[in-house]
Amino acid sequence: MNRERLIYGGIVGAVFLFFLLIGGVFFQLFVGGLAILAVVELLRMKKLEVFSLEGMLTMLATFVLTVPLQNYFPSLPMDASLAAYAIVVFLLLSGTVFNASQYNFDDVCFPIAVSFYVGIGFQNLIAGQMAGLNKILLAIFIVWATDIGAYAIGRRFGRHQLLPQVSPNKTIEGSLGGIASALFIAILFMLIDKSVYAPRHFLTMLVLVVIFSVFAQFGDLVESAIKRHFGVKDSGDIIPGHGGILDRFDSMIFVLPIMDFFGLF
Known part of the structure; x- marks a missing residue:
């Protein structure tokens, strides 16, 4: 087990370091992918369907909060990622209106919380790499x-x-x-x-x-x-x-x- 841990740990570390050194869009998309995988893990812990509308919106919310959208769409404001995240959260909240009998505010709190928890952390991973x-x-x-x-x-x-x-x-x-x-x-x-x-x-x-x-x-x-x-x-x-x-x-x-x-x- 220790040998397996060492080997795979080295592989993962090398892959991460590779993208970290490359930087730019490749690193940002890589980190966005990591953030989505982390949220998938949390959704599965909660036993929520990953590819349901709720699951897809949760992954989308995490991705747009993580990746600096304003860097790729100059017409967007400086806080584009946060604004886009808010829009997706509103879409999640709309489920309490259109499916009120089966989806309430307590239900929507989990996807909002996990997308923010993961997204804000990985967002700062990108910010740190951009800072130096x-x-x-x-x-x-x-x-x-x-x-x-x-x-x-x-x-x-x-x-x-x-x-x-x-x-x-x-x-x-x-x-x-x-x-x-x-x-x-x-x-x-x-x-x-x-x-x-x-x-x-x-x-x-x-x-x-x-x-x-x-x-x-x-x-x-x-x-x-x-x-x-x-x-x-x-x-x-x-x-x-x-x-x-x-x-x-x-x-x-x-x-x-x-x-x-x-x-x-």
Whole structure:
């Protein structure tokens, strides 16, 4: 299993890095496809028909929120993706009118929530790549370091459970180890490339790295809570040994919008 995980992890990483380096429309369509796959995983957890009208509109909402439509249609406003997303959400809501006996507001909340949850995260993946390769690499390194550090430290020194009702294997010691690992990697990265945090002060950026690492762990915990709610071990099985798309990007979905909020993109 470890060998399979390593092989497929390397393949997936290489494919992602290939599109990341290419950038432009190819990367954006690739990320849009990843976002759609992540939403499909959530629809299947809920046992909703993927190719129903509801499922198709949910995937469309996710795609238009993820991909910067204004880059390809100059006549559209700067917030074209958000406006298009709102239109698709209105179409989803219209189901409560035309099919009121079988489709109510509670039903429509799930597709709206999952399309926004996934779409806003992957939208910021594209925004980060457009801001600079070093910015998105910093985000990736922080997430990876947090994940690896939390696992390694938690396995060796973990004694106190973090949130046992959500993820019983995660510990407070592991969480702190993840933050420490993220700080270590970020310091090395910033010493090599000072432009990644300019014009901020180095110490200010370290505080932000702690915040990013905490949000990375929350992203993982949120997905754990979702999977526990639906009674599944992995979000999907598209990546042998690794699970689904959401399993691989759950932390990034939380970290990237926060990095954008603090002006890194």
